[in-house]
Amino acid sequence: QSALTQPASVSGSPGQSITISCTGTSSDVGGYNYVSWYQQHPGKAPKLMIYEVSNRPSGVPDRFSGSKSGNTASLTISGLQAEDEADYYCSSYTSSSTRVVFGGGTKLTVL
């Protein structure tokens, strides 16, 4: 069982918006602004999409945005495109000895 809780799957049609949640505790998501999101296509390495809750690395489309409220972080993808279909993982720093925790991943299907 993963330390951070994500829905197993979400889906949306092209052009729509979807949101993926990532729920932790006050020891990780709620306590620090070190939440990040990764996109992973089949057979590929994860790609950083959002860091420090809401920052986008250079080259990541502004259709991707991140936010946090309490112990839950969210990734929103607006204007869904076919190439957005992938697995998405959240991650957070944690004050526990584990230091880094991941969510179990969410499979995004673009209908």
Place this chain on the structure above:
Amino acid sequence: QVQLQESGPGLVKPSGTLSLTCAVSGGSISSSNWWSWVRQPPGKGLEWIGEIYHSGSTNYNPSLKSRVTISVDKSKNQFSLKLSSVTAADTAVYYCARVLSVHDAFDIWGQGTMVTVSS
């Protein structure tokens, strides 16, 4: 731009030691970044293994700490992972990654290397 490349045996026998190396190109391993290992069992999620700084300071996942050693070779601009007493549960794709800043995200990843534990 910095690139990472994992290398090592793809097959390890049970009770043996898994050894992987991550070569850093396009940048220095002595930069102000930590360097990590992350693994992903087939069909499952990501698991952080540990990290190292160029000074040699390390942090490990407590669930693996007794079996893991991460080291750095500044002369070769690379860092390495050793995982001892492996079992089938250690079968996974192993990724090396650069940490953006202390406690922060993994901003650059290697392509990953599949390691199977089997006799």
